[in-house]
């Protein structure tokens with residue numbers, strides 16, 4: 001059963017973007033909603049399905065953002081909708097800390113099975129990525145009896161007080177919001193496009209490890225927290241060898257290696273988790289975004305002896321592992337399995353990367369094209385240099401939006417266009433979205 005009369009199957013522009021109905025809603029919003037919450041593209045959505053969004057003016061847009069890597073299974077995926085609808089009829093909330101239910105346990109069983117490593121695991125569920133990362137740090141501190149947390153340049157881990165401290169970029173995430181949580185230390189990461197040419201992952205890791213040992217002391221470090229591919233910081237894939245070297249150093253020094261897979265997880269990069277690409281087995285893994293097809297759910301999964309070091313009552317929250325969100329996660333995981341969405345992500349990368357590379361060669365303004373699976377990016381620079389061009393990036397994104405294609409930007413320098421299509425996106429819509437992006441870049445370059 002669907003509540004919509006017609007499910008659109010193609011991009012369709014009936015008005016300018018945003019149209020009059022969206023603009024009227026934007027006016028209302030400005031009188032009611034906090035200015036601190038931004039919106040990339042203020043078209044007001046009335047329905048969405050697969051890889052298409054329909055707005056209040058009847059325009060249908062191609063979604064190459066998936067609500068920031070959340071609707072990996074596509075909008076309103078049937079298995080998600082079906083399970084959510086049933087669960088909403090059965091019960092909506094009891095609080096797992098008061099009277100538990102099977103869905104929570106089933107999600108934790110699935111996480112134990114799907115995350116890297118075949119050691120004994122335990123999971124705990126939350127509502128947001130930031131909450132998961134915070135709780136990974138809580139667990140690591142209790143399990144090690146140490147306090148220091150190591151994070152990296154360009155890192156993004158969330159907007160709560162502790163995760164603001166873990167996040168690198170000041171404006172807009174941190175500026176004015178201090179004081180921040182103590183015992184957080186930032187070290188160099190690996191950013192192949194901007195590092196010294198030829199710097200290996202091992203060498204970059206040695207620099208980071210040297211900073212840790214000299215400035216903090218290995219025996220004070222509870223956890224190293226790292227995104228296997230950095231998200232908001234610019235879709236930065238570290239040089240091969242960087243993550244394995246760090247993970248090895250953590251194991252040798254009793255430091256908990258925490259992978260923040262909030263954005264990279266759940267088939268996005270062509271594996272269930274990005275850590276798998278180099279065979280890295282995190283001690284703890286934080287997940288959220290793609291886990292539940294759009295419902296708010298997050299998790300920390302990790303070695304049983306670490307997670308269970310926290311005594312009962314130390315972890316949890318009123319809504320953590322809400323039964324409807326758990327039902328959605330089970331529907332989402334089932335869809336990823338049945339439709340082999342990890343393979344779909346790899347196919348998306350195989351379509352997008354060659355087209356972006358050709359565009360880079362043609363126009364000279366894409367300094368770097370990178371990504372894995374369906375987590376893809378182009379970094380805009382002044383031709384022939386590595387000088388970031390955030391102005392061009394913003395203009396290209398706006399031109400895509402005006403043409404009915406949702407793309408997102410990111411990066412410490414604001415100069416990266418990132419593509420995060422739903423993994424179920426059809427090849428036709430993917431190619432059409434890319435054509436719009438190419439046209440936007442050419443038009444800007446030839447202006």
Ligand SMILES: *Cc1c(COP(=O)(O)O)cnc(C)c1O
Nearest residue numbers: 128129130156157158231262263
């Ligand atoms: C989005 C994100 C977070 C924060 O998740 P929220 O659900 O927004 O709190 C943390 N880490 C990474 C890598 C993210 O991309």
